[in-house]
Amino acid sequence: MPLSTALPPAETGTAEPVRLLSPEGQLVHSALSEEYLPVIEALPDERLEDFHRQMVLMRRWDIEAGNLQRQGQLALWIPSHGQEAAQVGSAFAAKPQDHVFPAYREHVVGKIRGLDPVRIMAILRGIDHGGWDPRETGNFHIYVLVIGAQSLHATGYAMGIGLDGASGTGDPDRDEAVLVYFGDGATSQGDVNEAMIFAASYQTPQVFFLQNNHWAISVPVERQSRTPLYLRAAGFGIPTTQIDGNDVLASYAVTQSALDAARSGAGPRFIEALTYRMGAHTSSDDPTKYRENEELAYWGARDPITRMEAFLRGRGASESYFRALAVEAEEFAADIRTRTLALQPPPRERLFRHAYTDAHPLVDEQRAWLERYEAGYGDAAAPDTGAAPAEDGAGA
Amino acid sequence: MTENLTMAKALNAGLRAALEQDDRVLLMGEDIGRLGGVFRVTEGLQRDFGEHRVLDTPLAEAGIVGSAIGLAMRGYRPVCEIQFDGFIYPGFDQITSSLAKMTYRHDGSQAFPVVIRVPYGGHIGAVEHHQESPEAYFAHTAGLRVISPATSHDAYWMIQEAVRSNDPVMFFEPKSRYWQRGDVDLDAASAEPMHRTLRVRAGTDVTVLGHGAMVATLLQAAEVAASEGSSLEVLDLRSLSPIDYGPILDSVRKTGRLVVAQEAPGNVSVGSEVAATIAERAFYSLEAPVLRVSGFDTPFPPARLEDLYLPDADRVLEAVDRSLAY
Structure with a gap:
């Protein structure tokens, strides 16, 4: 039987994902959101602005790095356009003592943890394979390009936390947890499945954070799974939640709750963030060969930054904030460009x-x-x- | 003080010593806890050190190696057991793409002191996938050290040195030797560094070299040769990566002849590397080409054919005769 090339859409979920912020920028009051809204309502304006600010800076970085690649200054760029909310919200949910294991697209997570963005540019300029010391970068570990391999490293690290008795002590400022990122393609890898088995078996303090951006290069998520991916975790005995990954508030609140549970000794948690890779897989990819414009338009209307900006404006954020941020973003990009071009060969x-x-x-x-x-x-x-x-x- | 131990017991004692010396040492693998491992190498260790030091893992080799990498990041020194040689391949990606490269990728900010114990080799009459010699795959991979003891004494000391190593070590245990007894000198001064090639029998006519279970075969061949008037010098390679060429060169400069024997298939093997390097470095000392005696380049056969597949003393002696004929 020939493989179907046009699979019917897979189920995207048995229920709506957790969403706290509508695409129009309004807080969503629903049975699902009520648990998390108090967390958001308790946040100071500056924190909410920082969510927005980091997303805006990341998108500007994306543009600058894409240009540098086209100008021959980077061998490759890996854009995260569209996925900023999933990444920024979850990154802010982690505490300083937590350990973060990225795949290779989580640039803004690294930045939030304290990694100099130029360290990432160095990888893509052929200067290093990573080379940073996670102890000096907010426990943000080095990138792993072998799809899904980091999920096992994260799980082993979390096993070590458990063996050290460094979680579940009841002191939330000291208890540690692990946050590991991977994508929808990685869920087909044995490593990710074995990581969930080990995590469940040893009840590790860790959160699996899946960014389902719907495309593994040119292969749609329907080819990876015929069941909603967050439901897979339930099969391993891991409590699991699906969120609107373009909603930075949901990403923050749900990840915080999951990390709190992991730190407290309640075992691993799984989050599937439904998001979309608006750009190419990397600068070497051409998504026009496999994606439809309608799909792009659908997700473009659900942009994470637009909705957060509308939310902030609705709360009365000042025009001066947005003006200052625009200036900061230009300066940030210029600084990355300058320092990237100054990177010497190793x-x-x-x-x-x-x-x-x-x-x-x-x-x-x-x-x-x-x-x-x-x-x-x-x-x-x-x-x-x-x-x-x-x-x-x-x-x- | 000397104890007479089987290699399995010597390994058990060595692992016990490693667990006692450093509380960051962990053992992990399939069936190694309550059962003590399918070869009983870890027998009693979970009982004595606890489930937090000796971990029965889920049945997943990539999971074992990948989580050991994370444990090493946390400061542990995991010792993983792969149950059988032929079942290491599900963990191959984590070993070669992650573990081997991790220190390099971190530019040295973290060390990855992970030991992977692999019972390997034939002569036990087992079913498919249980008698293979996959060491060349790992010797070819930069970032790994690959060693294999041939005696109880070396097993006891080399496993401890492997655990102390700050690099990942592939520790290949010749399982046909597990039940062979040998004297273990418990005085640390008797321990030879794990990367040293050792001369285990002096001779003058032909150098024969091997590792693991093959060393016993070479010694047997040397006995026969002696009775027939030829003097073989036997070298135990011990470390397959890096290879300690000094003692091999010294021996070949004396004998002018080298036969390299191994259970593994000969094509692109450790023995091939030794042969090429000796030809490069000792060309003018050689009286004959370096000859290899290996398993055939076939899959490991059904056990009833393994005696035909695995080099024995006669096959070694046939190569010795060919070498002497030059």
């Missing part, structure tokens, strides 16, 4: 450095050989594998 030593932690004779030999070769002492007798000293008797 030192040659980076080629060998930390391939191993302890001394390693093969790497040491090859490093020494390259030094000799580079210094102009390489000659025809030197083997080009780089390792071996001269053979017996050669050159004698």
Whole structure:
């Protein structure tokens, strides 16, 4: 039987996702939202503005980085246009002591945790594979490009928290949890499923945060799953919630609640944020080959930033806030551009450095050989594998 | 003090010592807790150290290795057991794409001291996937160390050094040797560093080299050769990555001949690497080409054919004769 190329739409959910902010920017009062609205109502204006501000800065960063890629200054860019609310809300929900394991599109999460955005630009400019110390970046771990692999690293880390007795002590300022990001494509990987099995088995303090942006490069989510993805977690015995991922308030409130539960020792939680990748998968992709304009228009009308701006204006946010933010965004982008262009190639030593932690004779030999070769002492007798000293008797 | 232990008991004692010496050491794997492992290598350790030190995991190799990586990030030193050689492949991606590269990707800000124990090799008459020698895959991967003990003494000390290593270590245990007894010198001064190639029998005519269970076969071949008038020098490689070439070169410069033996298929194998490197570095000392004696380049056969597949002393001696004929 030939595979169907036009699958009927899969079920998107048995109920409405949790939504606190309507696409028009109004607070939603519903049976689902009532549990979370008090959390939002208790937030000061500055916090709500910061949700908006980070989304606006991220989108500006996206534009700048996309331009830099087209100008040949980055090998690749990975846009997050459309997913800002899912990322910003969940990032703000994590406490300083929590550990965050990203996939590779969570640039603004890193920024909120304290990572210098230029560290991400360095990856995409071919300077490093990551190379930061998570202890210096708000426990924001390095990117993982192997789809879903980070879910197991996060789960192991959360197992360690559990073994250390660093969750479930009843002290919410000390208890730790893990927040791990992945996408709809990753849910088909064995690693993500094994991570949920281990998490459920060891009742780890962690939150699985799925950004369902509906496309794994060119393959629609219907090809990954015939059941709503958040329901998968229930099969593993993990309490699970589906949210409107373009609603930064829902992302914040639901993630906070889930992390609180995880920190308290109640075991793992799962969140599916329904969102949409408005841009290409990466700068190497061409979504016009596989997506319809109608779909783009549907999601464009549900833009996360537009609705938050409407919400803030409805609450009386001043025009000066928006004006100042526009200026800040330009300065932020200009600073990223300047510092990205100033990034130097890695030192040659980076080629060998930390391939191993302890001394390693093969790497040491090859490093020494390259030094000799580079210094102009390489000659025809030197083997080009780089390792071996001269053979017996050669050159004698 | 010396104790006479099977290799399985020596490993058990070594793991016990590692657990006692550092409370960040964890054992994790399938059936290693209450059962003590299918080979009983971890017998009694969960009882004595608790379920928080010796973890029975779900049946998922990628899960075991991937979560061990996260535990290492948290400061633990996990020792994973893969139940059988042929079942390591579901964990292959986490080992090669994540574990091996993690220190490099972190530019050294974190070490990943994870040990992966793998019972490997044939001679036990088992069904498919239970008798393989997959070590070359891992020796080929930068960022991993790959070692294999041949004796109870080495098993006891090398597993402890592997746990202390700050790099990921693939620890291949020759399962046909699990039940063989050997003297274990408990004096730490007797421990040879895990990356050293050791000469285990001196000889003058041909150097024969192998690792794991093959070392016993080489010693057996050397006995036969001696009775026939040839003197074989036997080297135990012990570390498949990195390879300690010094003792191999010293030996080959003396004998002028080298035969490398292994259970694994010969194509693109550890033995191939040794042969190529010795040809590069000791060309003028060689009286004969370096010869390899390997498993055939077929899938591991049904157990009733394994004696035909696995190199034995006669196959080694056939290669020795060919070497001496040059």
